[in-house]
Each structure stands twice: as structure tokens, then as C-alpha cells.
Amino acid sequence: DAGVTQSPTHLIKTRGQQVTLRCSPISGHKSVSWYQQVLGQGPQFIFQYYEKEERGRGNFPDRFSARQFPNYSSELNVNALLLGDSALYLCASIKTGSYEQYFGPGTRLTVT
């Protein structure tokens, strides 16, 4: 089975711009979570979606938003980018009926 896929792999944006990151979960998984990992730190929870509904939100500003589509794929949007948004953005696919979370390869965002 294919794992979690994320696109793009790398992205360079300028301060003030907007970015959209994409994630496709493992087939059969209905829930995804998004995490931000700044260099040298552990990942920080941003959002969780289940069946297209937001189930949880971390301590991130309103510039961050997300949505989930009927096929359970998800997008993370970040507006008005700041230099501090430079990070690895990880998507996790949550196994239905379990707490096990499987991460994708991540999108590395650089804001200049």
C-alpha cells in the first residue's frame, strides 16, 4: 500500500506571500493531522481533520487554515508568510479505529 504522500517536497516563498501544502493519507484512513517542525525541535501540532470536520487545533495564528476533501486528502494554507514559518510541514495519516499515526515525507518551506 502507498504511504502518506505530500506535495510539494520543497518550496521557497517570500515574506507576505501565501502557500498551499497538500497531503494524501493512506488508503482507508479518514483522519489527517498537520504538524510544523522547526529545525532542531520536535513537531508541533497544527490541525486535525476527520471526515472533513476540524477535530483539533493547535496554538497557531489564524493565518494558518486547513481543509479536508471528500477523498480524505487535505490542504494546509498559510497566509501572510513570515520568516518564522520556515519549517518542515508534516502530514500524518491516522489509522481508523486506532491511535497509530503515520507521517508523510514532509514539505520543507523556506520563507525569504
Added chain:
Amino acid sequence: AQKITQTQPGMFVQEKEAVTLDCTYDTSDPSYGLFWYKQPSSGEMIFLIYQGSYDQQNATEGRYSLNFQKARKSANLVISASQLGDSAMYFCAMREGYGDKIIFGKGTRLHILP
């Protein structure tokens, strides 16, 4: 207070030796779960093992086992017969209640020496 504490920023271990990575956690919720993830330099977060707070047995997955000591709020990862490919960053993480939000520790960088 930190929810997940990993006190070993880095470790050097000889190949084929067993490794124990320390993790302590803090929660007042009786239902919780503990994870260990491996993150190689490529960046991908690889799921290793999961232990639920109500699980009676310590979790094991191949060469990985989780030494769960509930009274001490400890969830150490044991890697048996270490290999060069085990060199990576290792994160301990926890979920609380019945949610799926995971809180991560700061990680331990493991170096396996030939």
C-alpha cells in the same frame, strides 16, 4: 511543565549493542498513549511503536520494545542489536484522552558506531 522529557540530547553506541532511549511524561489523564518515532536525516518521521495506558503488556515491534513503567511515568525505547541504519533522531510523543493530537519531546540523536 514539559509533557514529554527526553534527557539525552545525543548518544553514541557501538554497533550490535542494545540501546535504551529515555522518556518520561507528565499527564493527569488516565487514558493516554505513548509513541516512538525515528527521524533520519531525510526528514521523514517513521512510526516505531505505540503503547496505550491501559495495555497490560509492554509493546514490542521486531527489534523495538517499549519499557512502560506507569508508576514512574516512564516509557523508554529499547533497541536490541543496534545497526548502523539506526543512526537517526528519535522522538518520544504522547496523546492524551481520546484525541489524536500528539505532543512530541525534543528528541535524542542516536549515533551507531561501526
